[in-house]
Amino acid sequence: xxxxxxxxxxxxxxxxxxxxxxxxxxxxxxxxxxxxxxxxxxxxxxxxxxxxxxxxxxxxxxxxxxxxxxxxxxxxxxxxxxxxxxxxxxxxxxxxxxxxxxxxxxxxxxxxxx
Amino acid sequence: xxxxxxxxxxxxxxxxxxxxxxxxxxxxxxxxxxxxxxxxxxxxxxxxxxxxxxxxxxxxxxxxxxxxxxxxxxxxxxxxxxxxxxxxxxxxxxxxxxxxxxxxxxxxxxxxxxxxx
Numbered sequence: 370x371x372x373x374x375x376x377x378x379x380x381x382x383x384x385x386x387x388x389x390x391x392x393x394x395x396x397x398x399x400x401x402x403x404x405x406x407x408x409x410x411x412x413x414x415x416x417x418x419x420x421x422x423x424x425x426x427x428x429x430x431x432x433x434x435x436x437x438x439x440x441x442x443x444x445x446x447x448x449x450x451x452x453x454x455x456x457x458x459x460x461x462x463x464x465x466x467x468x469x470x471x472x473x474x475x476x477x478x479x480x481x482x483x
Numbered sequence: 484x485x486x487x488x489x490x491x492x493x494x495x496x497x498x499x500x501x502x503x504x505x506x507x508x509x510x511x512x513x514x515x516x517x518x519x520x521x522x523x524x525x526x527x528x529x530x531x532x533x534x535x536x537x538x539x540x541x542x543x544x545x546x547x548x549x550x551x552x553x554x555x556x557x558x559x560x561x562x563x564x565x566x567x568x569x570x571x572x573x574x575x576x577x578x579x580x581x582x583x584x585x586x587x588x589x590x591x592x593x594x595x596x597x598x599x600x
Contacts, residue, residue, distance in 0.1 A: 411590030
C-alpha cells in the first residue's frame with residue numbers, strides 16, 4: 370500500500386497518560402500535516418512540516434502536544450498528560466510538490482481518553 | 484476571517500435522485516483554493532476536487548459536478564443519479580494562499596448524505 374499510513378488506528382487510554390501516534394506519508398511527499406477531527410465537526414489544522422521543519426503550529430496545539438518529523442519522512446504526534454477533551458480522530462495528510470495540490474489523508478488514529 | 488459554511492447538516496435522498504450540497508465561503512484573499520472531500524464511514528478523507536479562485540468554469544466528472552460562483556462565494560456540489568455508495572459525509576474546504584503553498588485548510592462542518600435504496 371503506497372498511501373498515508375497511520376498507527377495505531379485506535380487508542381484507548383486513561384486520563385493523564387501519554388500517547389504517541391505515528392504517520393508514514395507517501396514516500397515522495399515533502400509536506401506532512403496533522404489535523405484533529407471531533408464528532409460532527411470538520412478537521413481542524415494542528416501543524417505542518419516541510420521535510421523535517423515544523424513550519425506552523427495552530428493555537429490548538431497546547432504545550433502538551435508535540436510533533437516531530439526527524440528525518441523528513443515519518444512523523445509522530447505525542448500528547449502528554451491526556452485529558453478527556455483530547456478524545457478525537459487525529460488525521461495525518463501528505464502533499465507532494467507537484468500535482469493537483471491534493472492532500473492525501475490517512476485513515477486516522479482515533480483516541481479515546483477515559 | 485476565513486470561514487466555510489455548509490448549511491445542510493444532513494440530507495436524505497432516494498437512489499437515483501439528484502442532490503446538491505451547498506458550500507458558501509468567506510475570505511479576504513484574492514487567490515485561494517476550494518476543495519471538496521468525501522468521508523465514508525471508514526473515516527478516510529477522499530479528495531474529490533480542487534478549484535483555483537481564478538477558474539470559475541464549472542466541472543463535471545462522471546456523476547459529479549461542481550458550480551463555482553465567485554459573485555455569491557459559493558462552490559456547490561451536485562451528484563446526479565445518486566447511488567447508495569455515495570452515502571458519506573462531504574466536506575467543503577478553503578485553502579489560505581501564502582508563499583509556502585500551504586494546505587492549511589479551513590473546513591466546513593460537513594453534510595451527511597444518506598442515499599437510500
